[in-house]
Amino acid sequence: MKEQKKKLKLKVSAISQGTVIDHIPSENLFDVISILELDKTPNMITFGANLDSDKLVNKAIIKVSNQFFENDEINKIALIAPHAKLNIIKDYEVVEKKVVEIPDQVVGIVKCFNPKCITNAEPITTSFSVISKSPVALKCKYCEKITNESQMVIK
Amino acid sequence: MKKKDLISITDYSKDEYLKIMELAADFEKNPNQNLLEGKVVASLFFEPSTRTRLSFETAISRMGGRIVGFTDAGSSSVTKGETLHDTIRMVSQYADLIVMRHPLEGSARYAAEVSSVPVINAGDGANQHPTQTLLDMYSILKTQQTFDNLNIFMIGDLRYGRTVHSLLMAMSEFENPIFNFIAPDELQMPEEYKMFLRDRNIRYFEHREFTDIISEADIMYMTRVQKERFSDPMEYEEVKNVYILKNSMLANTKSNMRILHPLPRVNEIATDVDKNEKAYYFQQALNGMYTREAIIAHALNLK
Ligand SMILES: [Zn+2]
Numbered sequence: 001m002k003e004q005k006k007k008l009k010l011k012v013s014a015i016s017q018g019t020v021i022d023h024i025p026s027e028n029l030f031d032v033i034s035i036l037e038l039d040k041t042p043n044m045i046t047f048g049a050n051l052d053s054d055k056l057v058n059k060a061i062i063k064v065s066n067q068f069f070e071n072d073e074i075n076k077i078a079l080i081a082p083h084a085k086l087n088i089i090k091d092y093e094v095v096e097k098k099v100v101e102i103p104d105q106v107v108g109i110v111k112c113f114n115p116k117c118i119t120n121a122e123p124i125t126t127s128f129s130v131i132s133k134s135p136v137a138l139k140c141k142y143c144e145k146i147t148n149e150s151q152m153v154i155k
Numbered sequence: 156m157k158k159k160d161l162i163s164i165t166d167y168s169k170d171e172y173l174k175i176m177e178l179a180a181d182f183e184k185n186p187n188q189n190l191l192e193g194k195v196v197a198s199l200f201f202e203p204s205t206r207t208r209l210s211f212e213t214a215i216s217r218m219g220g221r222i223v224g225f226t227d228a229g230s231s232s233v234t235k236g237e238t239l240h241d242t243i244r245m246v247s248q249y250a251d252l253i254v255m256r257h258p259l260e261g262s263a264r265y266a267a268e269v270s271s272v273p274v275i276n277a278g279d280g281a282n283q284h285p286t287q288t289l290l291d292m293y294s295i296l297k298t299q300q301t302f303d304n305l306n307i308f309m310i311g312d313l314r315y316g317r318t319v320h321s322l323l324m325a326m327s328e329f330e331n332p333i334f335n336f337i338a339p340d341e342l343q344m345p346e347e348y349k350m351f352l353r354d355r356n357i358r359y360f361e362h363r364e365f366t367d368i369i370s371e372a373d374i375m376y377m378t379r380v381q382k383e384r385f386s387d388p389m390e391y392e393e394v395k396n397v398y399i400l401k402n403s404m405l406a407n408t409k410s411n412m413r414i415l416h417p418l419p420r421v422n423e424i425a426t427d428v429d430k431n432e433k434a435y436y437f438q439q440a441l442n443g444m445y446t447r448e449a450i451i452a453h454a455l456n457l458k
Contacts (some may be wrong), residue, residue, distance in 0.1 A: 046296075116260045143280075143282055144260075
């Protein structure tokens with residue numbers, strides 16, 4: 001078991017340039033990948049899930065080579081990975097650390113929970129104003145109904 | 156210049172409320188004004204609502220405008236699967252103004268984004284119906300001569316009734332209102348509106364019993380308890396007959412008090428109330444036409 005973990009660590013570590021995103025809940029790993037459009041990146045990415053963490057029983061980690069994120073971009077994952085931490089790597093060294101922050105507006109990403117909302121009937125990009133960050137509450141720009149954290153579904 | 160859509164009541168400022176009131180009074184004095192001559196208004200009723208449609212279409216006709224559109228989606232390309240997006244794109248190329256009613260919530264806000272001409276929301280599902288609120292306001296102003304220091308009673312379905320929510324928000328813009336809510340437990344005013352009032356230090360009181368407390372009212376706003384709002388039909392049966400206003404209950408009410416109701420009523424106001432001078436709901440409906448003339452004139456910058 002210990003050997004395996006060591007091996008995994010070796011596999012996912014050590015990028016020379018890029019971003020390491022840590023403390024992602026494992027169950028949201030693939031949503032994070034799709035929100036950040038890492039499924040379309042030409043850069044090398046490695047990820048691991050179900051790793052041990054102090055905060056999360058099951059945490060996931062993503063390492064992206066040669067790619068750096070603007071705050072606006074990275075904050076999009078705050079809804080599903082509120083404790084995510086970023087290490088910005090240059091020449092194998094961590095040169096900057098970042099945490100994510102829930103933005104005031106959420107465009108796309110989340111579905112409106114209201115089945116009678118027009119955004120669930122036609123291909124419309126959803127848009128919400130964040131009326132509470134903890135717990136998260138999103139007010140739909142269209143139907144004006146509030147989607148709570150427990151009702152949140154990623155598009 | 157920004158397009159003057161009316162989707163939610165809060166799209167208008169306090170000044171705009173007052174302007175609509177002034178224009179409505181002007182249209183009441185002289186309903187036939189040829190302001191829409193040469194203009195085409197699209198009246199798109201994706202679900203039928205005869206009352207609202209007739210009020211709008213009469214307003215347009217009295218202003219000399221021409222109407223295109225449909226009275227329910229069954230007779231239009233919508234049944235062929237055309238999206239709201241495409242319908243609005245097309246219609247906004249033909250018409251100078253769109254009046255629309257649609258069963259889905261948020262449809263009017265979305266249409267306003269797609270449309271190049273102003274959109275007036277004539278009801279988007281259970282969400283908003285702002286022209287109803289403005290006609291309610293005009294009725295309040297006409298009967299009370301002021302928007303300030305009024306004690307407004309809201310009775311019946313305060314949980315799902317969109318008209319009471321919008322009226323509450325609009326009237327909160329004025330001086331020193333007091334709200335009294337009378338509703339069964341299942342249909343109480345939602346917390347978000349009570350929080351809205353608390354944030355503004357506006358007084359409100361909640362009651363479960365329909366008692367002599369109404370002697371304090373300046374306005375009694377009655378709503379109907381709609382069966383389709385209940386997931387459990389038993390729950391509806393239990394509350395449907397609880398809040399019925401009868402003429403005998405009005406004996407101790409203030410002389411200036413007037414009873415409003417968005418109509419149609421079911422049984423929440425007994426017919427013996429109709430002959431009481433405090434019953435205002437039929438005049439209220441007529442006020443809708445003047446108010447809609449005012450809203451159209453404002454949307455197209457005609458006044
Ligand atoms: Zn919505």
